[in-house]
Structures are given as structure tokens and as C-alpha cells.
Amino acid sequence: MGCDGGTIPKRHELVKGPKKVEKVDKDAELxxxxNYCTLSQEILRRPIVACELGRLYNKDAVIEFLLDKSSEKALGKAASHIKSIKNVTELRLSDNPAWEGDKGNTKGDQHDDLQRARFICPVVGLEMNGRHRFCFLRCCGCVFSERALxxxxxxVCHTCGASFQEDDVIVLNGTKEDVETLKRRMEERRLRVKLGKKTRKPKAAESVSKSDISEEAPGPSKMKTGKPEEASLESREKKTNSTPKSAALGSSSGKAGKPPCGAVKRxxxxxxxxxAYKSLFTTHSSAKRSKEESAHWVTHTSYCF
Known part of the structure; x- marks a missing residue:
């Protein structure tokens, strides 16, 4: 009945029962x-950003993820909903004066209090260590405890004074129910933005086409319902533009003295x-002088007086 060496096995070594479910330590999870970035698993350091689902990231890690979206990254699913840098908000965090960081434990002979948080609520003073619910405003990035709100x-925001709505409040590291509600809001918000862009494009195209049509040809209302003064000005401009053309045609034909066809002598x-204006021309009465008044040496009618 024994094994090698005379050992006797026990029942729990031979019969394997159902595996016990490993429970996650809540303190370690918090x-x-x-304290760590959801994407790169590194310690959070400023600038710290948060997505629309309430998860915390280092801004450098988000930028690297957007530049290099390779399938080899195991943690890429945690940020699959981040399509651009506009989908994250940079947080305005208030430092905790009681947090010393690594300064007090340089030798390793002191106890590290992991529940001591780096940041606190600026209104109530609660530490942001996961024991209390915290949220941030998507419009300005300020972080508060839910109790303060x-x-x-x-x-209006308590620190910067920016106005916000209920849709702008996002819970940080919320429960599964909170994540589901935030995801639904995110999808609705992005759908509204897409519909707004689609409605803007046809309006812009219509305005451009209308402006082109108006520039190419005036409408019938402008042609028919014009003022008499404007019409007379247009007719005068046409006459002045047509006179030099007629003079040029007459000179080219060689009949400079004869007026063009259809022209009325005036x-x-x-x-x-x-x-005074008429006296400048020879047809005026002052230009017509008798032979006695004119000089004897002039052989032709003189126009210089």
C-alpha cells in the first residue's frame, strides 16, 4: 500500500476536488x-487624464497608444474606445499635504501606508484612495468627491466657476453599473456629434452653390424690378462704350468726315x-467775321482770334 520509500499518500493528495475561486484582494485592487495607469501599468504621474468611462491614464501612455495601435499589446482593449486625444480629459487634481511619497522611506525601515492618497477633494478634504467615490467634470477637468457635489x-464648478450639466459628471473607477451608464452616454454623445457634422455639410454646400449662381447670372427680379435711375445710368454707360467703337470703325473705313450709319447729326x-462753351467752336456767331474785320494777309478763314 505504500509508495517509494514507504510513504503513505493522504486522501487530499489523491482526490482532487473543485478548485477554489481565488478572491482578489480589495486593497490591492484599489x-x-x-495609483497605476490602466494602459501601461506604470505609476500615475502628471499630466494625468481620464477617459469617458472614468479610467485613469498617463497622458504619455495614451499618446503612444494612439500612435502605435498594434495588436500585440495585451492592454490595448482597455483603451479601445479612445479614438483620439479629444476623447480624454486632463484632470486638475489637488495635492494631499499629508502625502510624503518616497521621501520618508529612503532606508526601507518604515511602513508604507498604501491607503494614503496623493490627491484629495478640494472641497471636503477626502482622500482619493478608492474608499470614497470621486468624479470629474468633463468640461473643465476638475476632480471632486461625490459627497461634495x-x-x-x-x-457651476467649485474651483474654476465653469458651468456644467449632469451629462458632464463622470465617476472615476465606478462600478459595473456606472460603467454601463457612462458607455451609453458616450455612444449617444458621439452619435450627436456625427449627426451635427452631417447636417452642417449640406448647408455649407447649398450656400456655396447659391453664391455661385448669383454671381454668374442675376435673377429675373433684379432685371425687371430695377429703378429708372439705375436703368438710365446703364444706358448711358452703354452709349459711351459704343461711341469709341463706332469712331474706330469709321476711321478704319477711310470715311472720317461722314458720320456712321444710323447716327443723327447734332x-x-x-x-x-x-x-462760353459754344464760343469755342466755329459754328458760333462770334467766329463768323466779315472780310473787313479779317486781316488782308490771311488767305483762309482764321480761327485764331
Missing amino acids: VAQW KEIKAE SIADSEESE
Whole structure:
């Protein structure tokens, strides 16, 4: 009945029962959630950011993840919902004056209090160690305890004064129910942003097309319902533009003295101009002199007086 060496096995060594479920140490879980980055598993150091599901990250780790999205990373699933740097918010944390860090334990002869937190609530003074529920505002990034928001009810941030809504409050390292509600809000928010972008694009295209049409051809209302003064100005401009063309045609044909076809002869003497202006031309009465008044040496009618 014995084994080698005369040993006798016991029942628990031969019969294997169901495996016991390993229980996670709550204290170790809290330390991992509140002191280490969810993506890189390194100690949290500023700048610290949080996603829309309430998880804490180092900003450097998020940037590296966005630049190198390789499938080899085992922790990439924890940040699969982060598509850009705009999906995370940089947190404004208040330091805990009672936290000494590694300064007091340089020799290793002191007890490390892992429940001592680096940050506290600036309103109530509770430590951010996981024992109390904390949340941050997505609009400004300020971090408070949930007790502070419940006791001091306001629609404005307690530190920076920025206005916020209920949708902007995100719980840090919440329960499964909190994560589900935050995930639903995140999907609804992103859907609204997509619909807003789609509605803006057709409006911009319509405005551009309307401006092009108005520049190319004026509408019938502008052509028909114009003021008489504007119409007369346009007709005058057309006449002035057409006169040099007609003069050029006449000179090119060689008949400079004859007026163009369809032109009406008009004398300056019959015009409504002033007498001083009319006296400049030979058709005026002052230009017509008798032979006695004119000099004897002039062989042709002189126009210089």
C-alpha cells in the first residue's frame, strides 16, 4: 500500500476536488486602480487624464497608444474606445499635504501606508484612495468627491466657476453599473456629434452653390424690378462704350468726315450748353467775321482770334 520509500499518500493528495475561486484582494485592487495607469501599468504621474468611462491614464501612455495601435499589446482593449486625444480629459487634481511619497522611506525601515492618497477633494478634504467615490467634470477637468457635489448643489464648478450639466459628471473607477451608464452616454454623445457634422455639410454646400449662381447670372427680379435711375445710368454707360467703337470703325473705313450709319447729326449751336462753351467752336456767331474785320494777309478763314 505504500509508495517509494514507504510513504503513505493522504486522501487530499489523491482526490482532487473543485478548485477554489481565488478572491482578489480589495486593497490591492484599489491601489492598482487609483495609483497605476490602466494602459501601461506604470505609476500615475502628471499630466494625468481620464477617459469617458472614468479610467485613469498617463497622458504619455495614451499618446503612444494612439500612435502605435498594434495588436500585440495585451492592454490595448482597455483603451479601445479612445479614438483620439479629444476623447480624454486632463484632470486638475489637488495635492494631499499629508502625502510624503518616497521621501520618508529612503532606508526601507518604515511602513508604507498604501491607503494614503496623493490627491484629495478640494472641497471636503477626502482622500482619493478608492474608499470614497470621486468624479470629474468633463468640461473643465476638475476632480471632486461625490459627497461634495451632493452636499453643495450648484450648476457651476467649485474651483474654476465653469458651468456644467449632469451629462458632464463622470465617476472615476465606478462600478459595473456606472460603467454601463457612462458607455451609453458616450455612444449617444458621439452619435450627436456625427449627426451635427452631417447636417452642417449640406448647408455649407447649398450656400456655396447659391453664391455661385448669383454671381454668374442675376435673377429675373433684379432685371425687371430695377429703378429708372439705375436703368438710365446703364444706358448711358452703354452709349459711351459704343461711341469709341463706332469712331474706330469709321476711321478704319477711310470715311472720317461722314458720320456712321444710323447716327443723327447734332449741331452745337442748338445744344443746351452755355455760351462760353459754344464760343469755342466755329459754328458760333462770334467766329463768323466779315472780310473787313479779317486781316488782308490771311488767305483762309482764321480761327485764331
